[in-house]
Every structure is written in structure tokens, then in C-alpha cells.
Amino acid sequence: MRANEVPTEEIRRDPAAFADRVTADGRLDRRAEAGRYRLVVNRACPWAHRVVITRRLMGLERAVSLAVTDPRQEIIGGEPHWVFTEETGSPGGLDPVLGIHALREAYLARDPGYTGGVSVPGLVDVESGHLVSNDYDRLALDMATEWGGLVRDGAPDLYPEPLREEIDAVGAEVYRDLNNGVYRAGFAPDQEHYDAAVGAVFDRLDALEERLSGQRYLVGDTVTMADVRLFPTLVRFDPVYHGHFKCNVRKLSEYPALWAYARDLFQTPGFGDTVEFDHIRVHYYWVHTGINPTRVVARGPDPRGWLAPHDRAALGGTPFGTGTAPGPVPAGERVPAPA
Ligand SMILES: N[C@@H](CCC(=O)N[C@@H](CS)C(=O)NCC(=O)O)C(=O)O
Structure with a gap:
């Protein structure tokens, strides 16, 4: 199925065409x-x-x-x-x-x-x-x-050996139910496929809400590839998945722990400074004419909410462990701050 066609079957993902290491x-x-x-x-x-x-x-x-x-x-x-x-x-x-x-x-x-x-x-x-x-x-x-x-001096270990099994296990669930789950809901060819997909999306968000109520990051005490995998879906949730993909049982901003976790990451160098909300909204609403034939791009929500305090430091942990935060975004790669 192409992004500009009306869905007639469940979304299918092909293996990467080229995968040189x-x-x-x-x-x-x-x-x-x-x-x-x-x-x-x-x-x-x-x-x-x-x-x-x-x-x-x-x-x-x-x-x-x-x-x-x-x-x-x-x-x-x-x-x-x-x-x-x-x-x-x-x-x-x-x-x-x-x-x-x-x-x-x-x-x-x-x-x-x-x-x-x-x-x-x-x-x-x-x-x-x-x-x-x-x-x-x-x-x-x-x-x-x-x-x-x-890699830079002070680069973090995003995939620590002792945590790899857990990072992969959490990542597989996040991939199935969220990263790909929102697409299964949004491009569902019928009610039955939509119901199954949207159910899995919110069951997973509920489980993550519980997990992240007691710990700052998904696995261990620092940012890992598990967080890198989850964040891109969370940051798109209220702007495009909630409306355009019909994942509207709840908003991300209605989950206290998950929303604070997402803001914590957003405010960590390397995460929010790579997010361009205009590109996100324009791409999804404009390109997917199979599910949004008018190409009207939804305006909200107000992105300034991402800058609100998150109060997650009290849970312990530190984003980069023994490493340091990345420096400023290079000129030419900067994205507009939420305004
Ligand atoms: N190639 C991977 C993931 C990358 C991917 O799906 N990228 C999308 C954009 S979010 C894309 O380029 N799709 C092709 C298109 O939109 O024509 C897959 O198919 O699972």
C-alpha cells in the first residue's frame, strides 16, 4: 500500500532493501x-x-x-x-x-x-x-x-551489554504495539483491524504508564536505545496519531507519568532539539491522501507544553550515566523551538 492510497489491507512492512553494515x-x-x-x-x-x-x-x-x-x-x-x-x-x-x-x-x-x-x-x-x-x-x-x-568524547553507552536483553524485549513490544501499532490503527482497512490495533496501542501505553511511574527511564538508570525507540512515537502522538490515525482513546498529555517522561526526554539535549513539529503535521496530513483526501493540515496542539517542568529527576538516574550531554546542534541543523 502506498501512503496516498485508500487502505485495503493491513499495513505491511518490507525488510530493508539494502542493509550494508x-x-x-x-x-x-x-x-x-x-x-x-x-x-x-x-x-x-x-x-x-x-x-x-x-x-x-x-x-x-x-x-x-x-x-x-x-x-x-x-x-x-x-x-x-x-x-x-x-x-x-x-x-x-x-x-x-x-x-x-x-x-x-x-x-x-x-x-x-x-x-x-x-x-x-x-x-x-x-x-x-x-x-x-x-x-x-x-x-x-x-x-x-x-x-x-x-564518536564524541563523553558519548553515552546507549546499549549496555548487561541490559541488552531487556532493551530488546521492551523494544519489541514498543515496536509491535506503538511504533508500528499506530500505523496499523491509522491505515486500518476496516473496523476489525482498527479495533485490534487501537486496543494494543492503549494497552501498551497503560503498561508503560505504570512502568514509568516508578523509574525515570525505560531500562536501567540512563537513556538507552529503548528510550530512543519510544520517544519518536510519543512526540508524534498528540499532533498526528491522536487525530489523523484515530488513536484518540486518550492523549499522551493525559498520562501523568508518560507525559512527564516524554517532556524529560524532550528537554534532554539530543531529543527535543531534533523535533520539527511543522514537518510532522504537514507530512502526515498532507501526504496520506488515502485517509485525508482534503490535505487539510490540523493546527494543534500548542507545542509549548513540551517545555513545562517534568519533575522526573527525583526518580533518580541521570541521562548519560558517566558520559556527558551532546553539545549545541550544529548550524544548519537547528529546528525551531516550540513557540
Ligand atoms: N523502511 C522501514 C521504515 C522506514 C519507513 O517506513 N519510512 C517511511 C516514512 S515514515 C517511508 O519512507 N515510507 C515510504 C513512503 O512514504 O513512500 C519500513 O518499511 O518498515
Whole structure:
């Protein structure tokens, strides 16, 4: 199903088309080298958002540059495609580094016969223009654990060995019921599929509310990949999933612990400074014409609520453990503060 079609069956996710592994020692497919790769994202996309947050927490901004596509996909050959536009800062509608207009050009550079879907995030080899990987999960995990000498001094351990099993277990439930669950609800082809999906969304939120009432972070005492996985869905919940995807049993802001947890992360460097609410609202409401044919973009809610005090420090824990917070967002990558 394409994002601009009326859903006729349950949403299905294909495995990543290209999934080359990038590591500091190059022992798998490719070597991580400063300046060699460009990360193509869209600020609306929650899957891309996880890689953007990880890149920033690990201080990889200088090593891997960032290319941001327009939240409005362009129809090319009948399908919506991620493109670079003047309006979102790419002169002449071309990415200044890769020289391409549509991300699909990097897929085709990699495989001229490629006919599958094109998704963000995409890691592109700057010199050849080839897509290296669109495997968001692996890209984020490898940046967190495999980019060795390229990460900043004081980078946190987002995937500590002793907690990996628990991070993966929590992450699998969050993926099924929330990250992907909201899409299953929003693109449900009928009442039955919607009821099942929306039930799972709120059962999971209820369980997380309980878990996060007694602890500051999802797993352990510091920010981990489990939080990086959950945050992009929470930050989109009230602006787009509540209305556009019909996940409206409750708002995030009606869950005291979850809402405070989400604000705590939002106010932690590396999280809120990667969120662009306008891109989120415009992308979802404008592109999904199968479920919102008028393309009218909903206005609310007022994003300033994200800056309210969270009072979560009393629960203990510290965001980066023995590490430190990332520095300021590089010029050219700043997003507007909620206003
Ligand atoms: N490729 C992964 C996740 C990435 C993904 O779904 N990205 C979305 C944007 S949020 C995308 O680019 N979809 C293609 C499209 O919208 O045409 C998957 O299919 O599960």
C-alpha cells in the first residue's frame, strides 16, 4: 500500500532493501570514515528520527552529514517520493552534497534495476552516490555501538551489554504495539483491524504508564536505545496519531507519568532539539491522501507544553550515566523551538 492510497489491507512492512553494515573496523561490509556518508532523512518520519537522535547523542554530526527532505513527498511515476526542495533549504531542489533531487536516485545508483519502495532514513555513500542502507534499526544500533573512534568524547553507552536483553524485549513490544501499532490503527482497512490495533496501542501505553511511574527511564538508570525507540512515537502522538490515525482513546498529555517522561526526554539535549513539529503535521496530513483526501493540515496542539517542568529527576538516574550531554546542534541543523 502506498501512503496516498485508500487502505485495503493491513499495513505491511518490507525488510530493508539494502542493509550494508558500517563499522569502525570495516569487518563487515564497509568502514565508518568521517565524511564518507550522508544520512538522508525526513524530520516527520519516526524511523528516521531514531537514527537522527542516535547520531546526535553519539556526537556523529561531523562524521556523517545530514540531508533533510521536504515533508511533502512528490509524486513520481504515481508514487510519493522523498525529494529535496528550495522551500526546505536545498537550492535548485537538489541536495548540495549528493546533487540529487529524489532519494530514489541513490537507490537507482546502487541498483539500476531497483523497483522496490524508497524509504527514509537512507545512508548514502557520498563519493559513489550509492545507497548503503535503509535499515533504520541497524543504522541506529551500529551508530550506537560500532562507530568506535568517530564518536564524541563523553558519548553515552546507549546499549549496555548487561541490559541488552531487556532493551530488546521492551523494544519489541514498543515496536509491535506503538511504533508500528499506530500505523496499523491509522491505515486500518476496516473496523476489525482498527479495533485490534487501537486496543494494543492503549494497552501498551497503560503498561508503560505504570512502568514509568516508578523509574525515570525505560531500562536501567540512563537513556538507552529503548528510550530512543519510544520517544519518536510519543512526540508524534498528540499532533498526528491522536487525530489523523484515530488513536484518540486518550492523549499522551493525559498520562501523568508518560507525559512527564516524554517532556524529560524532550528537554534532554539530543531529543527535543531534533523535533520539527511543522514537518510532522504537514507530512502526515498532507501526504496520506488515502485517509485525508482534503490535505487539510490540523493546527494543534500548542507545542509549548513540551517545555513545562517534568519533575522526573527525583526518580533518580541521570541521562548519560558517566558520559556527558551532546553539545549545541550544529548550524544548519537547528529546528525551531516550540513557540
Ligand atoms: N523502511 C522501514 C521504515 C522506514 C519507513 O517506513 N519510512 C517511511 C516514512 S515514515 C517511508 O519512507 N515510507 C515510504 C513512503 O512514504 O513512500 C519500513 O518499511 O518498515
